[in-house]
Amino acid sequence: MEFTSLVFYLFSAILLLSGLRVITAKNPVHAALALVLAFFTAGCIWMLLEAEFLAITLVLVYIGAVMVLFLFVVMMLDINLEEMRRGFWDNLPVAALVATLMVLEMATVLSSGYFDYATPLAKPAGYSNTKELGLLLYTDYVYPFELAAVILLVAMVAAIGLTLRRRPGRKWVDPAKQIEVKRGDRIRLVSLAPQKPAAAKAAEEEEA
Numbered sequence: 378m379e380f381t382s383l384v385f386y387l388f389s390a391i392l393l394l395s396g397l398r399v400i401t402a403k404n405p406v407h408a409a410l411a412l413v414l415a416f417f418t419a420g421c422i423w424m425l426l427e428a429e430f431l432a433i434t435l436v437l438v439y440i441g442a443v444m445v446l447f448l449f450v451v452m453m454l455d456i457n458l459e460e461m462r463r464g465f466w467d468n469l470p471v472a473a474l475v476a477t478l479m480v481l482e483m484a485t486v487l488s489s490g491y492f493d494y495a496t497p498l499a500k501p502a503g504y505s506n507t508k509e510l511g512l513l514l515y516t517d518y519v520y521p522f523e524l525a526a527v528i529l530l531v532a533m534v535a536a537i538g539l540t541l542r543r544r545p546g547r548k549w550v551d552p553a554k555q556i557e558v559k560r561g562d563r564i565r566l567v568s569l570a571p572q573k574p575a576a577a578k579a580a581e582e583e584e585a
Contacts, residue, residue: 384425395415396415399411405451409444412447416435419435420440
């Protein structure tokens with residue numbers, strides 16, 4: 378076995394273990410950190426396959442932005458760990474069955490003439506995988522790409538609509554009313570009688 382294939386399988390094992398840790402960790406912060414490790418290991422595999430653009434995108438977008446946001450949200454929210462873990466062991470048999478089928482499928486693919494597929498093919502001089510990816514993405518796959526963008530936009534609008542919908546017991550803020558507020562609605566001037574400090578008042582009482 379070549380050294381490249383050995384490193385590939387090492388990174389793959391780390392990726393599988395970190396992914397398993399994501400769904401089995403009791404602490405959500407630990408699960409998020411395991412997901413960071415999974416993303417970083419996937420980026421290393423992309424680098425090993427000479428897909429530098431995908432590796433850098435995975436590290437910058439998912440680890441640098443998405444997972445940092447996840448960590449902030451997880452650390453700021455008061456999450457009930459017992460409620461999150463409820464029903465985990467009930468769904469474990471089905472999840473184990475699906476995982477077993479996936480492992481068998483991957484083993485079948487790897488054992489049918491693709492065992493050394495981790496070794497990249499030789500590229501001609503001046504080859505740029507970023508350019509090739511861009512050409513394929515914006516020529517042959519431009520319609521699926523635009524469709525995915527529309528689906529993400531619809532999902533974003535739906536998430537905002539579900540978050541801002543009026544529900545009983547939920548505070549609602551109307552931006553139009555916020556703009557119409559005058560200074561007198563926010564500030565109230567109250568006239569108070571002059572008061573002496575407690576020490577001066579005690580001294581006057583002793584003199585009296």
